[in-house]
Amino acid sequence: MLQEEITKEFEERKIELEAKALEIYQASDADIKFSFILLESIIAELRAASMAIKHYATTARNRSVEGDMTVEEFKEWLKRFDVDNDGRISREELRRAISSIKVRFSGWKSGRGIRYADADGDGYIDADEVDKLVEFARTSLGIRIVS
Numbered sequence: 001m002l003q004e005e006i007t008k009e010f011e012e013r014k015i016e017l018e019a020k021a022l023e024i025y026q027a028s029d030a031d032i033k034f035s036f037i038l039l040e041s042i043i044a045e046l047r048a049a050s051m052a053i054k055h056y057a058t059t060a061r062n063r064s065v066e067g068d069m070t071v072e073e074f075k076e077w078l079k080r081f082d083v084d085n086d087g088r089i090s091r092e093e094l095r096r097a098i099s100s101i102k103v104r105f106s107g108w109k110s111g112r113g114i115r116y117a118d119a120d121g122d123g124y125i126d127a128d129e130v131d132k133l134v135e136f137a138r139t140s141l142g143i144r145i146v147s
């Protein structure tokens, strides 16, 4: 092959390769653009999630401030969970009360609360046993109950 032909061949190949390279470049450019769009949406989601967490933290803080209540208010609040209106608090009713204030392990804590306050051992907190439950709420649930 003559030098001239080789150069011509090379030039043709070069153009071909350049076109291919451009094609790849444009394709990956689109891919990169797509990645950016994806990244932007991920960032937007993270931003929304962090806003939600901030909002939740603020609400939780406000809730604990609202958690300051008197013994009477606590009893009134507890009554709202006496869903069968039998005037006493069952373990399930206590569990719902505990989980409503976002205290974790409500199932376990309700069991402990009942055992702590249930003086006659019938498995329910009667009106005359509520004072013991107030004590339990203060010490074990972190509810701020003022006398």
Ligand SMILES: [Ca+2]
Pocket: 081, 082, 083, 084, 085, 086, 087, 088, 089, 090, 093
């Ligand atoms: Ca009840």
Ligand SMILES: [Ca+2]
Pocket: 118, 119, 120, 121, 122, 123, 124, 125, 126, 129
């Ligand atoms: Ca009882």
